[in-house]
Amino acid sequence: MxxxxxxxxxxxxxxxxxxxxxxxxxxxxxxxxxxxxxxxxxxxxxxxxxxxxxxxxxxxxxxxxxxxxxxxxxxxxxxxxxxxxxxxxxxxxxxxxxxxxxxxxxxxxxxxxxxxxxxxxxxxxxxxxxxxxxxxxxxxxxxxxxxxxxxxxxxxxxxxxxxxxxxxxxxxxxxxxxxxxxxxLGPDINALPYVNRAFLPQDPYRAAPTETDRRVAVSRGTDLLRTAAHSGHVEANIVGSRGCPYNCTFCGAAVSANPDLSIRVRAPENIIGELDQLHDEHGVTAFRFVDDLFLGVSRVIEDQMDAFTRHRIGERYVWDATGRINVLNRLDDRELDRLVQNGLREVALGIESGSDRILKAMDKRIDAEMTERVTRRLVEHGIGVKGYFILGFPGESHDDLAATVRHIRTLWAIADSNPGDVRASVFEFRPYPGTPIWTTLTDAGHHPDALLAYGDVDLTGEGADESMRQRDEFNFSVGIQFGDVPLREVRSILATLTREQHQRNQSAQGAAA
Structure with missing residues (x-):
């Protein structure tokens, strides 16, 4: 060769x-x-x-x-x-x-x-x-x-x-x-070999320190995190489970779209073995769990945290994970404290909307009040929140969109008076085949060819060019107005929110310097 x-x-x-x-x-x-x-x-x-x-x-x-x-x-x-x-x-x-x-x-x-x-x-x-x-x-x-x-x-x-x-x-x-x-069809995920990182040109990687790192370092004061706040971590992505029991209508992982997929969670010792291997071989000290279940099922959280405590993971590493708002809503302060002690730095939450009507249409099993309550409790404990939001969802009205904008700014305001940060990541809705919403749209008369016509979106006209630098890969659309709000208005709001988040990031970096 x-x-x-x-x-x-x-x-x-x-x-x-x-x-x-x-x-x-x-x-x-x-x-x-x-x-x-x-x-x-x-x-x-x-x-x-x-x-x-x-x-x-x-x-x-x-x-x-x-x-x-x-x-x-x-x-x-x-x-x-x-x-x-x-x-x-x-x-x-x-x-x-x-x-x-x-x-x-x-x-x-x-x-x-x-x-x-x-x-x-x-x-x-x-x-x-x-x-x-x-x-x-x-x-x-x-x-x-x-x-x-x-x-x-x-x-x-x-x-x-x-x-x-x-x-x-x-x-x-x-x-x-x-x-x-x-x-x-469904291999034993505990029997699979750990991923050979030689196949991944950008993982592990050295990450620049974030506002979450800075706030965590200040609030927790450990030597590891003080160092990280100035130099950044060597980070790696990891999968702790496969499958998802939820049915969010826009998601390719929705359970109704994957009836053949059995839901499996890796044994805690298996996960910890990979964490330690990545540290020994690559110097990794921060991990991002990218699967749906690591903080998405109460039993899984309890089992993993028992093992993390035994192995003193929080003394050696920090980690981020995706989470389910309705599950985190049921955790008490003791359980949140335990997550912090075990190294949790940030939770990525599918908040999606500030409108309860749209959240119901998405089958999210949450409401805006629950999201606000969970976010407040997380940032009070020094846990950062990365919130994902969708603009232009089918059936979204001007009032629904305005509710989402207010919601994001409310969550930012909560973060401003707490040790944990809130980052908003905002996207234009686009349909994916195999999802529940795809069936709804095609049943309503949308042709699959039109729904598959993904194309670039240029937001520079809205003044978002620099603020979108790290999101270039996410700027695409099928160019169809699915709700009541014209696409130009949706994109203008998307650019405004993204620019405001970018300005928050820049202000935080300036304060850290």
Whole structure:
């Protein structure tokens, strides 16, 4: 295999069995990316790690992380000459993936998976740009990808693997012989190897100190956090579970969109083993749990915190996690204190709206008063909150949107008088196939082609260019007004809120300096 510096994790002395390709969100040869960090492709890295442990030579080409264009990405794949090129298909990047696939050498077999492959398999199988597609893997892929790398003909016996019959032009699917192995569709996540970070070009990474770091350092006063407030941490992303029991209508992880997915949580000792390995090998002292359940189920919180206390995690590390507002609402002060003592720095919350009417339409199982109460209690304990908000949701009125703006500013005001910070991350609504809201929209007459027409959004006209620097990858839209508020007004408010958050960040950095 030739020396290709942008390929991660592969052995250059051996021929390449598979190259896992994460397509860029846009063609960066046309407009260079402005942000300099993207989330790592942990799911892809899990599959690559498992295949590597099975003896295959595999690599990852993260075109989004490297800011590559379509032609450059395809040329790198062709130069690497893998037996298989494997892509994770997501709705916003599907067009980029298909255009890359169309440029691949005909002797490179194509394998795909991901949320979009699961939601629209027949559409993908029929796409002429996917002419060399030999396996579409539905759901979790570790064991089935390794089996396909061993022998392509095994696809005939693997559950949840589809392809296009070239002679008949029809969908073909694997038919397991005998009793199917349940691990093929849902592997034991405690038996999977820890992710080989060589596959992730941007993880671990050194993060700049945040306002949360500064406030936590002041409020808790430990040596570790005082140092972090000035120098930043080496950070890594981690997954503590798979699956979600909730059914938020806009989310690809909604339980109704994934009836085949069993919900599993990693054993606390398994998680702590990975934390310690990342510290020993990479010097990591801060972790971000990116799954839905780490602070989303009371029993899970209790089990994990028991183990964190035993291993004195809070004395050695800090960590962030996603959380469920309705679950955190049930925790008492003692339980919140325990989270702090065990190193919790910030919780990412899907707040989404300040309108109870819209929250009900989203099936969030929360209301604005609950969000305010939970946020206040978290920041009083010195725990930062990163709140996600959606503007322009179907059926949203001017009053609903105004309620969200007021809500965000109320939460900022609460943070201003407490040790924990509040960061607002605001997005324009866009639909994803396979979600409950997708079905609602198509039933109402929206054509799938229109709902899939993701395009860039330029907010610089609203004065948000610098404030959007770290959010460049999130500025896309299908250009449809789904609520009562015109898109131009939605985007103006989005830019205003983002600029205000940026100004808050800058003020905090100035105060820390």
């Amino acid at each position: 030739p020396q290709l510096p942008l390929l991660s994790g592969a052995d250059p002395a051996r021929s390449l069995d598979a190259l896992f390709v994460n397509a860029p969100l846009r063609d960066y040869s046309r407009r260079p990316r402005t942000n300099d960090y993207t989330l790592p492709v942990l799911g892809m890295a899990y599959i690559a790690t498992y295949a590597q442990k099975a003896g295959f030579n595999v690599g990852v080409l993260d075109a989004e992380a490297h800011g590559l264009g379509i032609v450059e990405t395809a040329e790198l794949v062709n130069a690497a000459r893998p037996r298989w090129a494997a892509m994770n298909l997501l709705a916003p990047t599907y067009e980029m993936s298909a255009r890359i696939a169309a440029r691949l050498a005909p002797d490179i077999a194509l394998m795909v998976g991901g949320h979009h492959a699961k939601a629209m398999p027949d559409r993908i199988l029929a796409d002429p740009r996917m002419a060399n597609l030999r396996a579409l893997v539905l759901g979790e892929g570790e064991l089935r990808v390794a089996a396909l790398l061993e022998d392509e003909q095994r696809r005939r016996e693997l559950p949840g693997v589809l392809w296009r019959d070239r002679l008949l032009g029809t969908r073909a699917a694997g038919v397991p012989t005998g009793r199917p192995d349940p691990r093929m």
